[in-house]
Amino acid sequence: MAVYRSIDELIGGTPTLDVSGLSPNPSVRLFAKLEGHNPTGSVKDRVALAMIDRAEADGTLQPRSTIIEPSSGNTGIALAMIGRRRGYRVKIVLPGNVTDERRQMLDVYGAQIIASPAEQGSNGAVRLALELAEANPDWTMLYQYGNEANPEVHYRTTGPEIAADVPDITHFVAGLGTSGTLLGVGRYLKEHLDGVEVWAVEPPAGEQVEGLRSLDDGYVPPIFENWGGAELLDRKMIVRPRDSIEATRMLADEGVFSGISGGAALAGARKAATRIDAGVIVFVVSDHGWKYLSLGAWTHDLDVAVEHAEQVIYF
Template identity: 45%
Template sequence: MDVRPVCDSILETIGDTPLVRISRLNPEPGVVLFAKIEGFNPMGSVKERIALRIVEEAERRGELKPGMTLLESSSGNTGIGVAMVGAVKGYPVVITIAQKVSVERRQILRALGATIVFTSPEGGSDEAWDLADRLHAEKPGTYFRIGQYLNPDNVRAHYEGTAEEVWRQTGGRVDWLVLTLGTCGTLVGMARRLKERNARLRVVSVEPQANHTQQGLRNMTESRVPEIMDWSLVDERMTVSDEDAYRTARDLALKEGIFAGISSGTVVFAALEVARRIKTGHIVTLLPDRGEKYLSTSLFPRGPDPS
């Protein structure tokens, strides 16, 4: 077994996450369902990939200079990734975020030294996006805007990184790619690269229902569509209810031993629907984060406290 060498910083542990076969939930013996487990990244989510890539490319281009503050709007995971990168590299970090995100995400951001600026109580990801834009416009020389919804380095992180990992791990056996939509960088980067590798690849984009509670995801009929989104890469769109997403996330823990977040339930539910339909083939999906950030929510059952 290969042993990973000593790392100079925690940032070197980002990426190269495992690809795991989903067996117990998969109803079709002719379908191989692989899940890329992004919870193995150091802060537990896929967003660390883009945080590191965007910051380091901005440094290389001279857009991000010592003394500047990293600024981003986030539903939690990207903000945590940015805060981790900022802590290692010595940049102050400001994250605009909706008040309704889980308590754990706020606590992790503060533990990493980030300053949190909240939206109004009713505000969502679009309001957090606008708030970050206003802060940047007020002090453009102070802040470096990560801009995950429009920054092409978001896409490149997955085009050059995540997609290549999947191709190597599967030995090129990817017939279907099923991914959720948040910033859209994961889908665009992976789909673009894997379609170059396999022109017959089918790509399914997965969105939550309208008025959903699936943190980190966007329903594109009620939210702003990120500028980096490329619909030409998508062959099919699916929508998943809160009930199905939550139930499948719980089933991942109970039947596969995979402790993952709400969006992982969303995407696995969709992948299982595809499996039932196609009967044979190889499906790849990606589980965006771990379950710890949702323990204060209704996702997982809570037992009685000791008396």
């Protein structure tokens, strides 16, 4: 077994699991890319490391700099972990309606939490962080929604990993959050493999689904536009909170302890499987489920779990 020199070396290289038993179409195979195996338990470790590395290389970050970033959890936790190791002060603008586990992990890594109004969701956190960054020019906002390092790291790492693990992939399914995973992986696969389609999963406008964003809610991440998201996507699918919870429980039946966005991605992959005759679908399980235990997503009555999911932002 290899010995690693730093925790940074454990970021990426995540496993892919064949979960074709969950496919509603026997002619369509399903594979889950398990990003919860990153050090802080989510795909955002890749993004946080890439953004910090780039900011250090171009001089944006100096020793003992202060980082401010809007996040509903995963990116903030990853930035807090890496920032603590590298000597940066980290401030995370966090919506009031996130799970307690997210706040606790930010506390573990020493980040300062700046609360934004719960009713404004993640869009409100973005607005407040932008205001604070402008008012405090000595603070550095890496801005995952507009930082080219976000899709680029998925183009350099996640995409090639998927192509190597599942070379016969026909469809890639991922959620619309910051859109970095969707765009980086999608562009890589389309450029290096013939005929791959990229299908996005999003909630209905006005509804919250863990890990997802509806472009119809009024905020389009700059990287979505800069990376040609509208042209890259072959199809968008709607996934509701109930779909996500049900699919999260299906993953648990397979031994995969996934966050709710992983369930949403599986729900999207299952929908895709009913709309094609045959194929191979890879979807992203963005994080582990321990950040959502307080929701009772696995143990409560389904209606109660769905009600909790509709009230809380967790991506």
